[in-house]
Amino acid sequence: MRYSRYFLPTLKEVPAEAEIISHKLMLRAGMIRRLASGLYSYLPLGLRAIRKVENIIREEMNAAGGIELLLPMVQPAELWKETGRWELYGKELLRFKDRHDREFCLGPTHEEVITDLVRKHLRSYRDMPLCLYQIQTKFRDEIRPRFGLMRSREFIMKDAYSFDMDEEGLDRIYQAMYRAYCNIFERCGLDYRPVEADTGSIGGHVSHEFMVIADTGEDKIACCTGCSYAANVELAPCAIGDTPDASTGKEDELREVSTPGRKRVEDVAEFLGVTPDRLVKTLIYIADASPVVVLIRGDMELNEVKLKNILEAELLELADEETVRSLTGAPVGFAGPLGIKGDVRLLGDYSVRGMKNFVSGANRADTHLTGLNWNRDLALPELHDLRVITPEDPCPVCGAPIEIKRGIEVGHVFKLGTKYSEKMGATFLDKQGRERPIIMGCYGIGVGRTVAAAIEQSNDEKGMVLPRPISPFEVVITVVNVKDEIQKSAGDDLYQAFLSRGIDVLLDDRNERPGVKFKDAELIGIPLRITVGRKLKDGLVELTVRRTGETRDISYDDSLKEAEKALSAY
Ligand code: ATP
Numbered sequence: 418m419r420y421s422r423y424f425l426p427t428l429k430e431v432p433a434e435a436e437i438i439s440h441k442l443m444l445r446a447g448m449i450r451r452l453a454s455g456l457y458s459y460l461p462l463g464l465r466a467i468r469k470v471e472n473i474i475r476e477e478m479n480a481a482g483g484i485e486l487l488l489p490m491v492q493p494a495e496l497w498k499e500t501g502r503w504e505l506y507g508k509e510l511l512r513f514k515d516r517h518d519r520e521f522c523l524g525p526t527h528e529e530v531i532t533d534l535v536r537k538h539l540r541s542y543r544d545m546p547l548c549l550y551q552i553q554t555k556f557r558d559e560i561r562p563r564f565g566l567m568r569s570r571e572f573i574m575k576d577a578y579s580f581d582m583d584e585e586g587l588d589r590i591y592q593a594m595y596r597a598y599c600n601i602f603e604r605c606g607l608d609y610r611p612v613e614a615d616t617g618s619i620g621g622h623v624s625h626e627f628m629v630i631a632d633t634g635e636d637k638i639a640c641c642t643g644c645s646y647a648a649n650v651e652l653a654p655c656a657i658g659d660t661p662d663a664s665t666g667k668e669d670e671l672r673e674v675s676t677p678g679r680k681r682v683e684d685v686a687e688f689l690g691v692t693p694d695r696l697v698k699t700l701i702y703i704a705d706a707s708p709v710v711v712l713i714r715g716d717m718e719l720n721e722v723k724l725k726n727i728l729e730a731e732l733l734e735l736a737d738e739e740t741v742r743s744l745t746g747a748p749v750g751f752a753g754p755l756g757i758k759g760d761v762r763l764l765g766d767y768s769v770r771g772m773k774n775f776v777s778g779a780n781r782a783d784t785h786l787t788g789l790n791w792n793r794d795l796a797l798p799e800l801h802d803l804r805v806i807t808p809e810d811p812c813p814v815c816g817a818p819i820e821i822k823r824g825i826e827v828g829h830v831f832k833l834g835t836k837y838s839e840k841m842g843a844t845f846l847d848k849q850g851r852e853r854p855i856i857m858g859c860y861g862i863g864v865g866r867t868v869a870a871a872i873e874q875s876n877d878e879k880g881m882v883l884p885r886p887i888s889p890f891e892v893v894i895t896v897v898n899v900k901d902e903i904q905k906s907a908g909d910d911l912y913q914a915f916l917s918r919g920i921d922v923l924l925d926d927r928n929e930r931p932g933v934k935f936k937d938a939e940l941i942g943i944p945l946r947i948t949v950g951r952k953l954k955d956g957l958v959e960l961t962v963r964r965t966g967e968t969r970d971i972s973y974d975d976s977l978k979e980a981e982k983a984l985s986a987y
């Protein structure tokens with residue numbers, strides 16, 4: 418590519434719309450431009466990086482037995498109604514009608530469409546295993562699109578779906594996909610970790626997320642410092658020991674105390690002169706239209722994913738003010754387990770079990786109870802592991818301390834089982850001629866997010882330092898003075914030589930000051946720069962390695978060979 422004829426609008430200033438480094442650099446390096454909230458144009462440079470990631474994905478998916486196809490992005494509502502997700506998917510599903518008043522959505526994922534295709538054509542166990550994948554644009558009407566390609570509304574995803582006749586078959590494909598994912602993220606040069614994960618709205622029973630370790634990641638992962646255990650905190654189980662209670666000795670008198678305007682745990686604790694762990698926090702949720710009351714020790718955080726899974730709820734949200742008032746007779750902030758009105762399910766986290774003489778809301782405005790004790794004042798609720806794991810918790814596998822790291826979810830693999838095939842009647846005839854539902858898996862990678870995550874991990878004060886396999890260009894030939902015919906034609910010849918070797922080369926033949934050209938090359942992070950300048954009269958050019966900044970003179974005649982050597986080490 419000749420820079421002078423290319424479309425590469427770099428920016429000197431950091432755009433105000435960007436908060437994190439990858440987003441800033443993608444804008445500055447002219448890779449993407451925002452069209453509207455969560456919608457980005459991929460500029461030629463950005464598209465090059467995306468295509469490189471796609472090609473790595475394609476190679477590894479094909480090697481693992483995947484077969485590529487391409488499904489429509491627009492999907493009919495009927496299919497989503499068959500699985501019940503038309504109602505359940507929420508506002509992220511962008512629904513609309515066509516001119517005939519028929520309902521459609523933009524595909525956020527393709528389980529329904531692929532299952533529909535497969536049920537029409539797959540007949541027998543002999544047709545399996547089958548693994549189909551596509552690389553395609555998805556749309557999710559995200560509530561808070563941010564960080565550029567990291568969380569956009571329109572984004573490119575590789576999604577694969579597997580079909581087999583039994584759990585062993587599913588397990589084999591799952592392992593093959595898992596390994597392919599490791600290869601993909603390794604080839605993209607990422608510091609990543611597979612972690613145990615919740616299955617979310619996709620469903621199923623086993624799943625792993627592939628997390629790129631980065632401080633700006635939106636996910637938290639619990640990593641063991643002793644063994645290889647790692648899980649999304651949404652899922653990581655907490656040890657179920659009784660939490661030792663600070664208060665010992667006899668049971669105090671149960672008392673009502675006035676706590677005017679004190680609603681938050683910290684405020685109540687401070688007002689009463691106790692620590693937050695002396696409080697039982699009472700949270701009220703609506704799970705699939707029924708209210709539930711959940712208790713947890715005041716200093717701990719409720720894990721909504723665990724709660725949702727225990728309730729086997731499809732939809733879970735904090736109760737609105739009106740529901741809280743009708744259950745407690747009090748405004749939000751004064752709920753407690755004693756005297757909740759009506760027949761509601763009461764759940765507690767294990768952390769409340771060992772508590773004595775504790776404090777809770779009194780279900781009356783501006784009032785709390787102190788000196789509460791289980792059995793004497795109220796029965797223990799049904800107990801579950803409902804809290805978010807903390808660094809104080811031991812590893813659930815080996816007991817060593819855990820640490821909480823931040824991660825960017827770049828890939829996700831799920832064992833779906835028969836969730837979709839049963840609802841949609843996707844069956845096959847087994848060896849005995851019996852009709853059985855197909856066992857499915859699904860496997861996603863965010864392509865744009867992978868590029869952004871790589872930039873998040875690989876940058877310095879000058880710009881991006883992308884790993885070679887996903888860098889838009891591998892080599893830039895910078896002609897210092899394009900008005901100098903000798904330099905210009907030497908640059909041209911070198912450019913042709915690199916092209917003929919299949920190297921992705923950018924020829925910076927712009928009539929600009931060398932400083933400007935160097936800065937742009939550094940911003941884009943092209944692994945090698947060959948500078949064709951005044952030393953050419955001695956038969957020399959300069960070779961600069963972006964990652965180390967190291968520069969050395971090499972002979973013009975050897976530059977292709979030297980560059981190939983340096984590239985293979987990059
Ligand atoms: P998240 O929890 O980040 O919202 P998800 O769990 O809903 O993601 P999946 O349904 O597992 O996402 O989708 C597969 C992959 O698609 C994710 O691992 C991620 O890399 C990518 N992805 C999902 N949502 C987005 C988005 N809004 N923008 C960019 N990539 C996304």
Ligand code: MG
Nearest residue numbers: 617626826829
């Ligand atoms: Mg996911």
